[in-house]
Amino acid sequence: MAIKITDECINCDACISECPNNAIYEPDSEWAYADETALSGTITLPNGGTADAEEMHEAKSDEFYFIVTDKCTECKGFHDEPQCASVCPVDCCVPDEDHVETEEQLLAKKAWLHGE
C-alpha cells in the first residue's frame, strides 16, 4: 500500500530527497504527475481515470510534508523498505490503510511512473 505522512511530521526535510518517485512534497507545494517522472500529456491513472500529467494540483497539506498516493510505490523496484519511513526521525511515514495495493500493483505503478 502507499505510504502517508501524518501530522506528527516535524518538516525536517529528511525524506524528500530519498524518494525514487518524487512522490513527496513540501507543505503548501503544488504538484503534478509529470514532476520528475516519465509521465506527460494525457495519462491513464492507476484507478483507470485520465488526467493531464502537467496539470498542477493543490497541496495535500499546507502544514506538513505530504505524499502523492499515485506516485508512491512503497519504493518497490528500488528498495526493500520505504525510504521515507527509514529516514524519518519521528516515524510519521506510515502505511495508508485507505490505499492498499498488492506488490504487483505497486510494481506496475513504478513502471507507469518511469515509462518502462
Ligand code: SF4
Ligand atoms: S515509500 Fe518510497 S515511493 Fe513512497 S513516498 Fe516514501 S520514499 Fe517515496
Ligand code: SF4
Ligand atoms: S522525514 Fe518525517 S518528519 Fe521529516 S519531513 Fe519527512 S515525514 Fe516529516
